[in-house]
Amino acid sequence: xxxxxxxxxxxxxxxxxxxxxxxxxxxxxxxxxxxxxxxxxxxxxxxxxxxxxxxxxxxxxxxxxxxxxxxxxxxxxxxxxxxxxxxxxxxxxxxxxxxxxxxxxxxxxxxxxxxxxxxxxxxxxxxxxxxxxxxxxxxxxxxxxxxxxxxxxxxxxxxxxxxxxxxxxxxxxxxxxxxxxxxxxxxxxxxxxxxxxxxxxxxxxxxxxxxxxxxxxxxxxxxxxxxxxxxxxxxxxxxxxxxxxxxxxxxxxxxxxxxxxxxxxxxxxxxxxxxxxxxxxxxxxxxxxxxxxxxxxxxxxxxxxxxxxxxxxxxxxxxxxxxxxxxxxxxxxxxxxxxxxxxxxxxxxxxxxxxxxxxxx
Amino acid sequence: xxxxxxxxxxxxxxxxxxxxxxxxxxxxxxxxxxxxxxxxxxxxxxxxxxxxxxxxxxxxxxxxxxxxxxxxxxxxxxxxxxxxxxxxxxxxxxxxxxxxxxxxxxxxxxxxxxxxxxxxxxxxxxxxxxxxxxxxxxxxxxxxxxxxxxxxxxxxxxxxxxxxxxxxxxxxxxxxxxxxxxxxxxxxxxxxxxxxxxxxxxxxxxxxxxxxxxxxxxxxxxxxxxxxxxxxxxxxxxxxxxxxxxxxxxxxxxxxxxxxxxxxxxxxxxxxxxxxxxxxxxxxxxxxxxxxxxxxxxxxxxxxxxxxxxxxxxxxxxxxxxxxxxxxxxxxxxxxxx
Numbered sequence: 238x239x240x241x242x243x244x245x246x247x248x249x250x251x252x253x254x255x256x257x258x259x260x261x262x263x264x265x266x267x268x269x270x271x272x273x274x275x276x277x278x279x280x281x282x283x284x285x286x287x288x289x290x291x292x293x294x295x296x297x298x299x300x301x302x303x304x305x306x307x308x309x310x311x312x313x314x315x316x317x318x319x320x321x322x323x324x325x326x327x328x329x330x331x332x333x334x335x336x337x338x339x340x341x342x343x344x345x346x347x348x349x350x351x352x353x354x355x356x357x358x359x360x361x362x363x364x365x366x367x368x369x370x371x372x373x374x375x376x377x378x379x380x381x382x383x384x385x386x387x388x389x390x391x392x393x394x395x396x397x398x399x400x401x402x403x404x405x406x407x408x409x410x411x412x413x414x415x416x417x418x419x420x421x422x423x424x425x426x427x428x429x430x431x432x433x434x435x436x437x438x439x440x441x442x443x444x445x446x447x448x449x450x451x452x453x454x455x456x457x458x459x460x461x462x463x464x465x466x467x468x469x470x471x472x473x474x475x476x477x478x479x480x481x482x483x484x485x486x487x488x489x490x491x492x493x494x495x496x497x498x499x500x501x502x503x504x505x506x507x508x509x510x511x512x513x514x515x516x517x518x519x520x521x522x523x524x525x526x527x528x529x530x531x532x533x534x535x536x537x538x539x540x541x542x543x544x545x546x547x548x549x550x551x552x553x554x555x556x557x558x559x560x561x562x563x564x565x566x567x568x569x570x571x572x573x574x575x576x577x578x579x580x581x582x583x584x585x586x587x588x589x590x591x592x593x594x595x596x597x598x
Numbered sequence: 599x600x601x602x603x604x605x606x607x608x609x610x611x612x613x614x615x616x617x618x619x620x621x622x623x624x625x626x627x628x629x630x631x632x633x634x635x636x637x638x639x640x641x642x643x644x645x646x647x648x649x650x651x652x653x654x655x656x657x658x659x660x661x662x663x664x665x666x667x668x669x670x671x672x673x674x675x676x677x678x679x680x681x682x683x684x685x686x687x688x689x690x691x692x693x694x695x696x697x698x699x700x701x702x703x704x705x706x707x708x709x710x711x712x713x714x715x716x717x718x719x720x721x722x723x724x725x726x727x728x729x730x731x732x733x734x735x736x737x738x739x740x741x742x743x744x745x746x747x748x749x750x751x752x753x754x755x756x757x758x759x760x761x762x763x764x765x766x767x768x769x770x771x772x773x774x775x776x777x778x779x780x781x782x783x784x785x786x787x788x789x790x791x792x793x794x795x796x797x798x799x800x801x802x803x804x805x806x807x808x809x810x811x812x813x814x815x816x817x818x819x820x821x822x823x824x825x826x827x828x829x830x831x832x833x834x835x836x837x838x839x840x841x842x843x844x845x846x847x848x849x850x851x852x853x854x855x856x857x858x859x860x861x862x863x864x865x866x867x868x869x870x871x872x873x874x875x876x877x878x879x880x881x882x883x884x885x886x887x888x889x890x891x892x893x894x895x896x897x898x899x900x901x902x903x904x905x906x907x908x909x910x911x912x913x914x915x916x917x918x919x920x921x922x923x924x925x926x927x928x929x930x931x932x933x934x935x936x
Contacts, residue, residue: 316802316804424659453829454870454874455658455873455886456658457875458884458886459886459888461875462884465883483875486877487875487876520804521804524803524804525803526807526830526832526836527835527836528831528835528859528871529835530835530836532835533835537807538804540808542772542773542774542775543772
């Protein structure tokens, strides 16, 4: 039984998706997860020397499996280099994966009988971190928003009307902002344009890759509110990738924690934030800064930086920074084990009989 | 309500009057002049800082926090920048100082660390060379002694296996180690004042807290004063003694960190704290400050925060607000602050 089998089965049985009711685009029924990812893998080869020989791989995403339920927001957290942005690009098929499969609302993606890329991208859109470089500097922003619908066969006037409508919806008056170029807008306004563009094809799922990270705090709050409203209005499912743990807790229904290309813990937001079990999740959450000046940290919860993903440690990849590492951690990589109703952890300390002297639950 | 409208000709208020401050900034304004426009980045900032005190300047992008820091180091492009007001650090009058003298001060009495260590460090020299270079520039010692000092500094900033890292190039280090190496360069000549421009913003959460704890420990051990620029209120809560909140080139609130964070007086500070995301706000809209900061290329009449303010009144549109004192060393520039 692969890790994904029981995750999917368990979630389907016990969780009621919130916003999946009566969507005419729905194909698999509301119990069917919006997206199932199974064994996704991406290694970037490292070449060196005159002959460009293959000397190693950066294991950016290594055997990642999870599912995203209809109408939920799945938060993905992890430090830089843990593979979360590579994962986002793999989901969008912006880069090819080495292995693994994706099932979008019951339809496999790619292959002879599967969903075509064109169909996938109509259903799944993405908002990037850098709001400026993801817009064409030579197009007025309403043309940028209308571009997708035009490519997918909408007439020019209809596409423009839609673009103006969407710009209004994201809080930019189309009459005032539509004809402007990206450099004439502030960071927050550009990110609103990017969100409008992502909505233009009436997608069912949006991947937000650090979409609010570059914004100032007051603007970030505005955009988070906007994302909440749009999700309800357009019946959307979000995958929200961020390094900001407070933002992820605010917006997510379920949270996935990544470390060096692998899933170390996945579960409901309350399970992850109230009772994190993986030592890495605990260290990550303990690193959050308190807003109370009397509550200062004197010892960092964890030392060192994440190791190089070219040569990850054997066994459990976190063992070099883990306070509880034992011989079994170096010998054997832990697989995801169930620790609660909607809570899976890849740590030897969670599984009974793993050979580790401690047992968490 | 009683209003003090005789604000136009008031004297600049210097915050935190202490017997012998290390840093005194009085009515500092910085303008960037170009053919198209004049950008008033800093408009009358005054503060002072005692030796071995940590001041956090909090503000959003464009609030003038980094420009204030760079003015203190005279790092702004001289041809396009107009600096007015007074700045003194220890015995040095920064405004009047010639460039040649300034070079002797930079890196010794005052030093600075930056947000992005990869661009602040030179990629073609080893970490050891870069620390030794600074030491040799300011202290008349030989290369061997300077390298020994470099090793000592790497140990001070708790770089693991420092002997090996001395010979490493910046690209061979991780982000956290690079930032530690930059701190080592900055501390090499025992500065009295360390300027830190968002040094932890680019770091991951687990590494950020390591660097913050290190900086605070070093500040206490070495007894230096620190001015720390950040946009993150959580960082300020961790490291600051005093906090100055900047908006549109002015300090709108100043006080001890506990007072400002726990009992903010200025509507902007109140709004910033309310719009900082916490998990327990799940399912509710965040109380965000509407709108965006003003364009500093256009003259501002009245209070610069008025267009976004919840408690705005007629007087805010026409008069610039006075700086009110609250007795506990806390000040806020607002007609309505109570």
